[in-house]
Amino acid sequence: MDTIKIPRTSQKRVVIIGGGFAGLALADKLCGDHFQVVLVDRHNYHQFQPLLYQVASAGLEPSSISFPFRKNFSKKRNFYFRMAAVTRIVSDQNYIETPIGTLSYDYLVIAAGTTTNFFGNENIRKAALPMKSVEEALTLRNTLLYNLERALDCTDADQKQALLNIVIVGGGATGVEIAGALSEMKRYIIPKDYPDLADHEVNIYLIEGSSRLLNVMSEEASAHVYKFLTEMEVNIITEIHVTDYVDGKVIMSDGQTIATNTLIWVSGVTAERFGGIADDCLARAGRLVVNEFNQLKGHSNLFAIGDICMQTEPDFPNGYPQVAPVAIQQGELLAKNLMQVEKGGALTPFKYKDKGSLATVGRNKAVADIKKIKLQGFVAWAVWLLVHLRSILGVKNKLMVLINWIWNYVMYDQSLRFIFRSRPKGD
Numbered sequence: 001m002d003t004i005k006i007p008r009t010s011q012k013r014v015v016i017i018g019g020g021f022a023g024l025a026l027a028d029k030l031c032g033d034h035f036q037v038v039l040v041d042r043h044n045y046h047q048f049q050p051l052l053y054q055v056a057s058a059g060l061e062p063s064s065i066s067f068p069f070r071k072n073f074s075k076k077r078n079f080y081f082r083m084a085a086v087t088r089i090v091s092d093q094n095y096i097e098t099p100i101g102t103l104s105y106d107y108l109v110i111a112a113g114t115t116t117n118f119f120g121n122e123n124i125r126k127a128a129l130p131m132k133s134v135e136e137a138l139t140l141r142n143t144l145l146y147n148l149e150r151a152l153d154c155t156d157a158d159q160k161q162a163l164l165n166i167v168i169v170g171g172g173a174t175g176v177e178i179a180g181a182l183s184e185m186k187r188y189i190i191p192k193d194y195p196d197l198a199d200h201e202v203n204i205y206l207i208e209g210s211s212r213l214l215n216v217m218s219e220e221a222s223a224h225v226y227k228f229l230t231e232m233e234v235n236i237i238t239e240i241h242v243t244d245y246v247d248g249k250v251i252m253s254d255g256q257t258i259a260t261n262t263l264i265w266v267s268g269v270t271a272e273r274f275g276g277i278a279d280d281c282l283a284r285a286g287r288l289v290v291n292e293f294n295q296l297k298g299h300s301n302l303f304a305i306g307d308i309c310m311q312t313e314p315d316f317p318n319g320y321p322q323v324a325p326v327a328i329q330q331g332e333l334l335a336k337n338l339m340q341v342e343k344g345g346a347l348t349p350f351k352y353k354d355k356g357s358l359a360t361v362g363r364n365k366a367v368a369d370i371k372k373i374k375l376q377g378f379v380a381w382a383v384w385l386l387v388h389l390r391s392i393l394g395v396k397n398k399l400m401v402l403i404n405w406i407w408n409y410v411m412y413d414q415s416l417r418f419i420f421r422s423r424p425k426g427d
């Protein structure tokens with residue numbers, strides 16, 4: 001059933017859909033003599049999502065947080081990459097369908113992560129700026145900068161304010177991080193780049209439906225982040241839901257509205273979907289139900305790892321948090337388990353080793369919950385820097401990010417404020 005031209009060999013073929021944290025950890029460990037590994041991803045690079053907000057706020061170049069798959073695996077034997085978006089899984093005949101053809105497998109691992117959840121609201125989907133990929137982060141950067149350019153000469157006071165109002169929906173880690181980064185931009189960059197704009201004209205709103213920001217972290221962390229962001233002049237609104245976006249205005253559940261041309265939507269995710277998956281394999285937000293070995297319900301050669309899967313245990317009855325460490329640990333364990341399957345050995349069940357949670361809102365301002373230890377301020381910020389720098393793929397990328405951070409820290413500036421738009425082919 002193969003129309004994609006990858007030779008069949010005596011090795012068993014493992015097809016991995018998605019080269020995010022989970023897929024990459026698995027492919028890294030699996031490559032070698034045991035299996036033929038085929039990675040299929042809709043992008044030709046791995047993206048480091050935790051720093052997307054710094055690309056969106058013109059603090060980092062996109063290439064610093066992206067790494068090409070072909071380079072990453074160039075020295076690995078029995079590895080193949082195909083750039084394609086998988087559309088369907090035909091599990092009774094062991095093959096996948098993509099726009100570039102079909103490909104058979106012995107083992108299939110779904111590691112396709114999640115996409116933004118607009119909760120079925122088409123108005124919001126069309127207007128909002130999500131932040132799940134490098135392309136989306138660049139669109140956000142372009143929009144922010146374009147709106148500032150337009151605001152300068154706007155003669156209608158209401159339209160001008162809409163260009164200068166930034167509304168962020170979702171007070172999780174991504175929401176507070178982008179709010180902090182934009183607040184620093186408002187304080188340090190806008191007065192220099194746009195001296196004819198008064199800085200008080202730029203308003204940043206952060207709207208969260210639950211009663212506190214960072215509601216998956218400790219109450220101490222939430223309280224510190226609330227204090228940091230309030231001091232940074234971010235307008236925080238909690239226990240309010242955004243219900244619609246009509247005529248350029250965000251509509252809230254209490255009837256209030258905010259006019260804005262910049263609606264940043266980081267309020268939830270839903271699993272990537274594929275044809276051919278039975279309904280009884282789907283849990284909340286489309287996550288794929290797996291057992292303790294990450295096997296999809298009712299299948300022995302079909303696995304799901306990372307954000308896309310729903311794996312429960314007594315401490316996590318609603319599934320593990322959708323964070324990078326879970327994805328990496330599941331990928332690494334599955335590599336070992338697949339080798340065990342081939343040897344006829346016993347499989348090891350997954351158990352998440354939670355090392356803690358971190359979030360930053362700007363220079364010297366971060367929070368960290370590391371088991372029972374709660375850190376905030378400079379120490380938490382230093383931990384955040386080290387953890388993220390360590391996790392970025394590639395020595396050059398690590399260096400580029402470090403240099404950018406040092407430059408930003410010392411100079412309070414970064415000259416990446418370009419509006420780059422790609423020209424559609426044939427225009």
Ligand SMILES: Cc1cc2nc3c(=O)[nH]c(=O)nc-3n(C[C@H](O)[C@H](O)[C@H](O)COP(=O)(O)OP(=O)(O)OC[C@H]3O[C@@H](n4cnc5c(N)ncnc54)[C@H](O)[C@@H]3O)c2cc1C
Pocket residue numbers: 017018019020021022023040041042043045046047049050051052053084085086087111112113114131132173174272305306307308322323324325327
């Ligand atoms: C803005 C942001 C900030 C975050 N910050 C943190 C943080 O600070 N700390 C933390 O631990 N976690 C953070 N996360 C969460 C973390 O990034 C995820 O938990 C992690 O990426 C999950 O890894 P994954 O491999 O399951 O999926 P992903 O990393 O999302 O990778 C999925 C891959 O699948 C590919 N793909 C999707 N659909 C298809 C298809 N149909 N066909 C082919 N390929 C496909 C995608 O291109 C992608 O490469 C953040 C996430 C975001 C969006």
